[in-house]
Structure formats: structure tokens, C-alpha cells
Amino acid sequence: MKEVTIYDIAKKLNISASSVSRAISNNTNISAATRKKILQAADEMGYRVNNFARNLRKDNNNKLIGVIFHKLNSQFSINALYSIEKVVRNAGYDIIICHSSESHEQEIINAGNLFQRRVDGLIVGLSSDVGNINHFDKYIENDIPVFLFDRVKTDFPGVKVVLDNFKAAYMATTHLIERGCKRIVHIAGKQTSAVYIDRLKGYKHALAEHGIKYSPALVLHRGVDAAAAPLLAQDILEMSPGPDGVFAVNDLCAVMCMKALQKAGVKIPEDIAFVGFNNDVMSTVIEPNLTTVNYSGEEIGEIVAKMIIDEIRTKNETKSNYTITLQPELIIRESSNRK
Amino acid sequence: MKEVTIYDIAKKLNISASSVSRAISNNTNISAATRKKILQAADEMGYRVNNFARNLRKDNNNKLIGVIFHKLNSQFSINALYSIEKVVRNAGYDIIICHSSESHEQEIINAGNLFQRRVDGLIVGLSSDVGNINHFDKYIENDIPVFLFDRVKTDFPGVKVVLDNFKAAYMATTHLIERGCKRIVHIAGKQTSAVYIDRLKGYKHALAEHGIKYSPALVLHRGVDAAAAPLLAQDILEMSPGPDGVFAVNDLCAVMCMKALQKAGVKIPEDIAFVGFNNDVMSTVIEPNLTTVNYSGEEIGEIVAKMIIDEIRTKNETKSNYTITLQPELIIRESSNRK
DNA sequence: CTGAAAGCGCTAACAA
DNA sequence: TTGTTAGCGCTTTCAG
Numbered sequence: 001m002k003e004v005t006i007y008d009i010a011k012k013l014n015i016s017a018s019s020v021s022r023a024i025s026n027n028t029n030i031s032a033a034t035r036k037k038i039l040q041a042a043d044e045m046g047y048r049v050n051n052f053a054r055n056l057r058k059d060n061n062n063k064l065i066g067v068i069f070h071k072l073n074s075q076f077s078i079n080a081l082y083s084i085e086k087v088v089r090n091a092g093y094d095i096i097i098c099h100s101s102e103s104h105e106q107e108i109i110n111a112g113n114l115f116q117r118r119v120d121g122l123i124v125g126l127s128s129d130v131g132n133i134n135h136f137d138k139y140i141e142n143d144i145p146v147f148l149f150d151r152v153k154t155d156f157p158g159v160k161v162v163l164d165n166f167k168a169a170y171m172a173t174t175h176l177i178e179r180g181c182k183r184i185v186h187i188a189g190k191q192t193s194a195v196y197i198d199r200l201k202g203y204k205h206a207l208a209e210h211g212i213k214y215s216p217a218l219v220l221h222r223g224v225d226a227a228a229a230p231l232l233a234q235d236i237l238e239m240s241p242g243p244d245g246v247f248a249v250n251d252l253c254a255v256m257c258m259k260a261l262q263k264a265g266v267k268i269p270e271d272i273a274f275v276g277f278n279n280d281v282m283s284t285v286i287e288p289n290l291t292t293v294n295y296s297g298e299e300i301g302e303i304v305a306k307m308i309i310d311e312i313r314t315k316n317e318t319k320s321n322y323t324i325t326l327q328p329e330l331i332i333r334e335s336s337n338r339k
Numbered sequence: 340m341k342e343v344t345i346y347d348i349a350k351k352l353n354i355s356a357s358s359v360s361r362a363i364s365n366n367t368n369i370s371a372a373t374r375k376k377i378l379q380a381a382d383e384m385g386y387r388v389n390n391f392a393r394n395l396r397k398d399n400n401n402k403l404i405g406v407i408f409h410k411l412n413s414q415f416s417i418n419a420l421y422s423i424e425k426v427v428r429n430a431g432y433d434i435i436i437c438h439s440s441e442s443h444e445q446e447i448i449n450a451g452n453l454f455q456r457r458v459d460g461l462i463v464g465l466s467s468d469v470g471n472i473n474h475f476d477k478y479i480e481n482d483i484p485v486f487l488f489d490r491v492k493t494d495f496p497g498v499k500v501v502l503d504n505f506k507a508a509y510m511a512t513t514h515l516i517e518r519g520c521k522r523i524v525h526i527a528g529k530q531t532s533a534v535y536i537d538r539l540k541g542y543k544h545a546l547a548e549h550g551i552k553y554s555p556a557l558v559l560h561r562g563v564d565a566a567a568a569p570l571l572a573q574d575i576l577e578m579s580p581g582p583d584g585v586f587a588v589n590d591l592c593a594v595m596c597m598k599a600l601q602k603a604g605v606k607i608p609e610d611i612a613f614v615g616f617n618n619d620v621m622s623t624v625i626e627p628n629l630t631t632v633n634y635s636g637e638e639i640g641e642i643v644a645k646m647i648i649d650e651i652r653t654k655n656e657t658k659s660n661y662t663i664t665l666q667p668e669l670i671i672r673e674s675s676n677r678k
Numbered sequence: 679c680t681g682a683a684a685g686c687g688c689t690a691a692c693a694a
Numbered sequence: 695t696t697g698t699t700a701g702c703g704c705t706t707t708c709a710g
Contacts, residue, residue, distance in 0.1 A: 018683095021706085034679085046477065048477075049455065049703090049704085050395070050704070051391075052391045052457070053686090056392050056686050056702090057706080072424060073418060078416070082438070094456065095436065096435045097434060097436060115387065116387060259624070282620060285594055285598070286624050287626060344687055344688085345687070356687090357697065360688065361689095364689080366689095388687090391686085391687080394688095395689095396687085396688050396690085
């Protein structure tokens with residue numbers, strides 16, 4: 001089917017294409033009468049603006065935000081995406097999303113791809129926050145803002161939005177200590193990610209501050225997904241003396257691990273108290289309900305989206321370079337209710 | 340910063356722009372030597388193709404799939420989106436997603452927006468499957484495939500991918516009957532959606548086929564989210580005689596309702612057996628584990644994405660118009676283990 | 679308030 | 695194999 005152009009409309013109405021253009025793009029230099037006539041004809045003829053032509057003429061008007069995230073199938077990511085979509089759409093932008101599957105290679109491909117697409121801005125949750133990130137250099141050279149969130153690289157020269165993971169882990173561990181725990185297991189994440197590194201640091205710091213000696217044997221590196229849970233539970237059961245508290249880096253593995261331990265006869269929180277991370281829905285499904293750090297994705301998604309829209313709109317000469325640090329909040333539930 | 344164009348490269352290398360174009364777009368009519376020279380210069384000069392110009396010249400090459408979905412923050416939608424993204428990206432397309440928030444108005448706006456974006460295809464989970472859907476007419480007129488999934492309108496002239504909801508509900512209800520349930524509550528969804536209408540029908544059909552009289556009082560219309568759970572539990576507790584089975588249209592409300600009932604002293608499955616829908620992760624977190632219909636989103640997302648990519652690639656003259664119906668599968672767990 | 683004309687960056691027919 | 699040329703649909707000066 002042949003597309004209708006402004007020339008078709010112009011010809012039909014016996015006016016110039018420029019007038020049609022003015023009417024279509026809400027330009028002021030046109031009388032209300034002709035505008036109305038044009039708009040009506042455009043509608044009747046099934047006209048749609050050709051954004052390719054429009055963008056070819058005047059650039060930087062793509063109204064498109066790219067999102068690259070390391071994970072797509074988790075409660076956290078969907079909440080973040082949900083917020084980002086909402087904010088960005090309200091501002092009149094669309095989002096185009098890419099999944100990097102925790103792969104640095106894929107992230108580089110995605111970054112190149114979205115650059116070709118000429119996104120006006122890029123929101124990224126890094127696949128890994130060690131390793132170089134010069135695949136964003138071309139964005140910076142072209143004054144396209146790149147904002148990192150959740151997983152960031154601290155030396156990245158741009159805006160970063162993060163949770164204070166150190167403090168969150170510190171609070172979680174301190175909470176367990178205050179509830180009388182002395183031998184606290186930490187279910188750790190991959191130490192290639194600052195997020196997990198900071199959580200381990202916060203855990204250690206809380207121990208040190210309360211005069212508890214740090215023991216590497218209590219830090220478990222089996223992974224943090226559902227599949228790792230039975231192994232983690234096994235590790236915990238085999239410890240002697242057994243631990244009296246567990247701080248896990250996410251709710252999913254905390255919950256699955258709790259279930260495995262309960263099946264083996266462990267009482268929670270009496271024998272072992274648990275604290276998770278994220279405030280996933282399932283933390284309120286498990287019995288006892290899981291004490292956790294509130295970090296569900298919605299807030300951070302909303303903030304990073306708002307900030308980047310603001311950056312795009314104000315187009316200031318000087319590149320923004322700052323970090324927004326969200327304060328963690330511990331949600332205390334039954335799983336740590338002892339003493 | 341000024342963009343580098345093929346003319347800049349041509350000038351620098353003292354060749355014509357068409358040669359540069361040929362090299363960039365992998366055209367065969369060019370010698371290996373010049374191609375190499377051009378590609379190298381392009382790289383050095385920081386050239387990136389201008390897709391606006393390219394698409395203006397030769398249309399239908401946007402390599403973009405639009406996705407409109409009524410809900411974004413649920414396990415099902417994450418999984419569907421995850422699969423769609425994976426398939427579509429493998430095929431070399433990007434996806435641009437829009438959330439219609441269960442609003443028909445928003446869906447119309449999104450459809451118009453993505454049409455402007457000139458997506459090559461549109462995947463839609465309808466906000467509501469009653470009401471008209473002529474906001475897709477312009478796609479059809481322009482030969483842009485629109486594929487519906489999950490929530491579809493049966494008279495839509497195009498490809499539809501659905502679960503056999505009638506059969507799924509029939510299986511779930513029959514299972515409860517076979518486990519000895521006689522007074523089975525159905526937690527129903529909004530009857531503006533064929534998905535929920537069919538599930539209610541399947542429920543009724545199973546009752547009828549097993550000689551159980553249908554009672555409208557056993558069908559609850561309080562909503563199907565976590566907030567509705569306490570009300571649903573209250574309704575169930577106030578029934579006299581009380582029910583011995585519950586079939587809910589999703590796992591979330593089933594699980595939350597189970598918890599409310601357990602808190603009130605109801606034993607599951609001894610007093611009341613439960614069957615949910617979706618096979619959400621939380622169905623394996625709740626105790627007892629929830630029997631449910633496996634409909635997690637991954638499979639349906641993968642199918643609809645594969646089909647639309649295939650349709651786009653083959654560009655057949657005749658518009659495809661068929662329905663793919665997924666066979667439901669009941670996952671039997673402890674929550675219905677009685678008799 | 680309206681029209682004429684140039685040009686955004688690219689591709690593809692045609693010519694050499 | 696390479697170059698010349700026209701034009702995709704639009705916006706935007708500049709004239710009137």
C-alpha cells in the first residue's frame with residue numbers, strides 16, 4: 001500500500017507542502033482555518049508522519065530511551081522496568097529494551113545496536129561491574145547520556161543510581177547480631193560485582209564492630225538462585241557447630257534454603273534466624289515471613305528514569321557526573337524474631 | 340559533535356559515495372581491497388550509519404517489533420517478555436515495549452504510537468478482549484502483522500496464540516472432584532476477558548459432567564490480586580456449609596487466600612483443597628505446595644515471537660489467520676492431596 | 679499567513 | 695568494479 005505524504009495532502013487541497021508541514025507539526029505560522037482543513041484531510045487520507053524523514057531533517061528527536069539490563073526474569077528487574085516504562089512514557093518517550101544475560105559480550109553488542117538506533121539516552125544495569133566499559137565511550141562523545149543503576153561502576157563518568165549495599169548488609173547483619181546471633185552465615189553473590197562485594201563488606205564490618213570474629217568458612221559461594229539452595233542448605237547442616245543466623249543476598253535463595261532446612265527439621269527462627277534481600281513477594285509467602293532489605297526495583301527504576309529524562313531535556317553543556325545513593329530499609333518480619 | 344557521513348569518507352578516500360555505501364551495506368559489487376579500505380576509514384572516523392536516511396530510502400527495514408501488554412509487573416508477563424526478547428533478538432530485531440495498564444484507551448494510544456514508529460510487527464496481549472479492536476486496522480491495511488497472545492479476541496482476523504483455558508479449568512476442577520471435593524469454590528476473574536470467561540465455563544462444565552449442581556454462590560468475584568485475598572478468605576469462611584475445594588484463576592490470590600485461611604485454622608488440603616493457575620514460583624514456596632496449571636509465559640512468548648518473525652520474513656501475500664492453542668498441563672502437588 | 683526551494687544521508691538505477 | 699544522479703518525505707529559511 002502506498003503511503004500518503006504531505007504532498008498528496010497539499011495537492012488535494014491546492015496548497016503548498018510547507019503549509020501542510022506546519023499544520024502537522026503544530027507550527028504557529030498558520031491560520032486556524034487552514035490548519036483545521038489540513039488536519040481533517042490528513043486524517044481522512046490515512047496520513048502518518050514519516051519519522052525517518054523527520055528525523056533525517058532535524059536530528060536528536062528520536063524520543064527513544066534504550067535500556068540494557070543484565071537480567072530480565074526476576075522480580076527486581078520487572079519492577080524496575082515497570083517504573084522506567086511508566087516514567088519514560090509519561091515524558092513522551094518510548095523504551096527499547098535489551099537483555100544482556102549477564103554477558104559482557106552481549107552488553108557490548110547491545111550498546112552498539114542501541115547506538116545505531118540513535119537512542120536519546122541509555123539506562124544500564126551492568127552485566128558485571130568489573131572489566132572495562134568503553135563501549136559507552138561513543139555515547140559520551142556524542143553527548144548521549146548514559147545512566148547506570150543497580151549495578152554500577154564507581155569510576156564511570158556519569159550518573160549512577162545505587163542502593164547503599166554496604167550499609168544494607170551492615171544493617172541486616174547487625175539486626176541478626178542484636179537478635180542474639182553469633183555464628184552468622186553469609187550466602188554471598190559472585191565477587192565480580194560491586195553489589196555483592198559491598199554486601200560482603202557490610203557483613204564483615206558489622207561482625208567486626210560487634211566483636212565477632214570473621215570466619216571465611218561461614219561465607220558460602222554456591223550461587224544465589226533456586227538451584228543453589230539445596231547445596232547451601234547442605235553446607236549449613238554440615239557445619240559444626242551449626243550457625244544461628246543466615247544473611248542471604250537475595251530472597252529467592254533465602255526462601256528456598258529455608259524450605260530445605262525446615263524439611264531437615266531446622267526451626268526458623270529458633271534454631272537459625274534468616275534475613276534476605278530485595279523484598280520479593282515470596283518473602284511474605286514463606287512461613288515464617290522473611291525479614292529482608294527493601295529493594296524491590298520500583299523506586300530505583302523511577303529515579304533513574306526521571307533523572308535521565310531531566311538530563312535529556314535540559315541538555316546542559318557540562319556532563320552530569322554524580323551518584324545517587326538510596327538509603328536501605330530493613331523490613332523486620334518473623335524469620336528473625338528470636339531472643 | 341558533527342556526524343560523519345559517507346560523503347566524508349568518500350572525500351577522504353577520493354572515491355564516490357556510492358562505493359562507500361556499497362561497502363557499508365555489504366553489497367557485492369565492490370572489490371575486496373576498496374571495501375577493506377573503506378571499512379577501516381569508517382571505523383577510524385567514527386562513522387555510524389544513519390538509519391533514518393536508510394529507512395527513508397528503502398522502507399520496511401526497521402527491524403523493530405512492538406510489544407503491547409496489559410500488565411508488566413507479574414511473573415507471567417516477565418517470563419513472556421523474556422522469551423519474546425530472546426527470540427526476537429536472535430532474529431536480529433529489537434523490541435519496543437508498551438504497557439497498557441489494563442486500559443483500553445492506553446492500548447489505543449500505544450498502538451498508534453508504535454504504528455508511527457513503523458514497527459515491522461506487533462505482539463499484543465489485549466487489555467480487555469471485549470470491546471472493539473479497530474485500532475489495529477491501520478496495521479492490517481499496511482500489511483504489518485499483528486499477533487495476539489494470552490488474551491485474544493477470537494474474531495480478530497490474524498494469528499492468535501492462546502492456552503486452552505476452558506480445558507485447563509476443566510482439568511483443574513475435575514482433578515478436585517476426583518480428589519473427593521463436592522463443594523468447589525471458583526475464584527473468578529473479571530468476566531470482561533475471554534480468558535476468565537473460559538475458565539469459568541470449564542469449571543461449570545466439569546461440575547456438570549460429574550453430576551454436581553452449579554451454584555453461583557460458590558463463584559467469587561472479589562478480584563484476583565493479593566489485596567482481594569482477605570476478602571475471599573472471609574467469604575469462604577462464612578459459607579455454610581463450607582466448601583471443600585477452591586479453584587483460583589491465578590496463583591497469587593490462591594496462595595494469599597490459603598495463607599489467610601490457614602491463619603483462621605483451616606487445614607489445607609484436609610479441609611479445603613486448592614488448585615491455582617500459572618505455575619508461579621510462589622506455588623512452590625507456599626506450604627503445602629500448590630497444585631496448579633502450568634502456564635508460566637515462557638512457552639507462549641516463545642511461540643508468538645517465532646511465529647511473527649516467520650510471518651515478517653516470508654511476507655506472504657495472504658494474511659495469516661489461525662489460532663495456536665496450547666494444551667494445558669496440570670501440575671499436581673500437595674495442596675490437593677486428599678481422599 | 680503562505681509558497682518556493684534547498685538539503686538532511688542514503689540507496690539504486692543507469693552509465694561508463 | 696566504480697561513478698553520476700535522482701529522489702525517499704520532511705523541515706526550514708527566505709521571499710512575498
